[in-house]
Amino acid sequence: MPLFMDVHRNVDATVEDVVEAHKKDVETQEKHGVKYLNYWVDEDEGAVFCLFEGPSKEAGEKVHEEAHGLTADEIFEVEQGEAT
Amino acid sequence: MPLFMDVHRNVDATVEDVVEAHKKDVETQEKHGVKYLNYWVDEDEGAVFCLFEGPSKEAGEKVHEEAHGLTADEIFEVEQGEAT
Numbered sequence: 001m002p003l004f005m006d007v008h009r010n011v012d013a014t015v016e017d018v019v020e021a022h023k024k025d026v027e028t029q030e031k032h033g034v035k036y037l038n039y040w041v042d043e044d045e046g047a048v049f050c051l052f053e054g055p056s057k058e059a060g061e062k063v064h065e066e067a068h069g070l071t072a073d074e075i076f077e078v079e080q081g082e083a084t
Numbered sequence: 085m086p087l088f089m090d091v092h093r094n095v096d097a098t099v100e101d102v103v104e105a106h107k108k109d110v111e112t113q114e115k116h117g118v119k120y121l122n123y124w125v126d127e128d129e130g131a132v133f134c135l136f137e138g139p140s141k142e143a144g145e146k147v148h149e150e151a152h153g154l155t156a157d158e159i160f161e162v163e164q165g166e167a168t
Contacts, residue, residue: 005124005133007091015163022165040089040135040162047160049089049133051124076131078124079099081106 001035001053003080004060006072008048013070015041018048024067025050032059085119085137087164088144090156092132097154099125102132108151109134116143 013021018041025036034054041048050072052060057075064071097105102125109120118138125132134156136144141159148155 003124005126019165038167039165040087040160041165042089042160042162045160047162049160049162076124076126076129076133078126078131078133081103081123081125083122 002055003078004052004054004057004075005078006050006052006057006060006064006075008050008070009046009073011046011048011070013043013046013048015043021068021070022050025063028067029054029063032062034059034063036060036063086139087162088136088138088141088159089162090134090136090141090144090148090159092134092154093130093157095130095132095154097127097130097132099127105152105154106134109147112151113138113147116146118143118147120144120147 022039034052036052039050054060061071106123118136120136123134138144145155
C-alpha cells in the first residue's frame with residue numbers, strides 16, 4: 001500500500017487538540033481504506049506531519065476532511081528508510 | 085532527548101542517493117549527540133523528511149553538513165504521537 005506524509009502549516013492548535021483530531025482520523029479512516037500510522041507536532045511553529053498508508057493522497061485527505069476538517073497543505077507519496 | 089523533523093525541498097536526488105546520504109549521517113552523528121531515527125523520501129517531488137533525536141536543531145544540521153552537505157530547509161522540534 002502506498003505511504004504518504006502530509007504537512008499541515010500555520011496550525012492553531014495545541015498538541016492535545018492534535019491528539020484528539022488524530023483519534024477522529026482513526027475512527028474515520030477505515031471506510032476510506034486508510035491507516036494513519038503516526039504523527040509529529042511542533043506546537044510553537046504550528047506544524048503537523050501525518051504519516052499514513054492508503055490507496056491515494058485523496059483518500060487520506062477525505063479522512064481529515066470528514067474527521068475534523070483540518071486538511072493538510074501538502075501531501076507527499078513517500079518511501080520510508082530503514083529505521084535505525 | 086528532544087525530537088526533530090527536518091524537511092528538505094527541491095532535492096535533486098534519487099531514493100538510492102538518499103539511502104547513501106543517510107548512511108553517512110549515521111556514521112557522523114555520534115560526535116554531535118544526534119541519532120537519525122528514520123526518513124521518508126518523495127523522489128518525484130524532491131522532498132525528504134528526516135526524524136532525529138538530539139540536543140538541538142543545530143546539532144542535527146551539523147551532522148548533515150559534515151556527512152554530505154545536504155542541509156535541510158527547515159527543522160521542527162516535534163512531539164510524536166502514539167503509533168497506531
